[in-house]
Amino acid sequence: MARRFYKTVEVVACEGGYGVLLDGRAVRTPAKRPLTVSTEALARDIAGEWAAQSAEIQPASMPLTQISCTALDLLAEPEAVGRAVDKLVSFAETELLCYRAEDPPELAERQEALWQPLLDWLALTHDAPLMATTGILAVEQPRTALDALRGLLGRFEPPRLAALATAVRASGSLVVGLALLDGRIDVRQAFEASELDETFNIERWGEDPLAKDRRDGVLFDLDAAWRFSRLLSG
DSSP states (O other): OOBOOOSOEEEEEETTEEEEEETTEEOBOTTSOBOEESOHHHHHHHHHHHHTOOSBOOGGGOHHHHHHHHHHHHSSSHHHHHHHHHHHHHHHHTOGGGEEOOSSHHHHHHHHHHHHHHHHHHHHHHSOOOOOEESSSOOOOOHHHHHHHHHHHHTSOHHHHHHHHHHHHHHTOHHHHHHHHHTSSOHHHHHHHHTHHHHHHHHHHOOOHHHHHHHHHHHHHHHHHHHHHHHHTO
């Protein structure tokens, strides 16, 4: 873990958008690219992450910086974007919201009430109807729906795709990630949808510290993806 080596943090306009300077030197990604983002609002919040560091730099506390670096370093080439899109679409093939409980009835009712409206939204908004099932047997999703999602994600710019990937990894659901970035749901609703089963079990049996830490991490990452997306839009 690196010690803080700078005193001043500032935002500057630069080629391609806005960058962050530490003692007058540009922040760079792990691959040594200048950390440049398209909006001043996003650059200012990234600068805020660097300014908030104390004696030691804590990368985990800088999610906006991390998402930006992912976009610049890992999604710089069309082939890399294609692989990222394929990986995200694979979440839809086993979409969390499509696998419902048969018992207990209270859980099944919650899943229907919270999850089905999001699947309906995906079908109506993005022409990608996914099939829901009960039990443990896998359901094969319509190829047309998967192709529609692949086409949708293929139109995302790398920064937005990186934010979506953060939300999808946190929630375990492509539908939740898309709904969050599209503004269909907020961060708390995204958390409730992705953690519905776990929340139900906690209500019955209680929560252990490790589960709480994991859930706090999910909420943190969903909030980071949402903030990044909003700041990216100016």
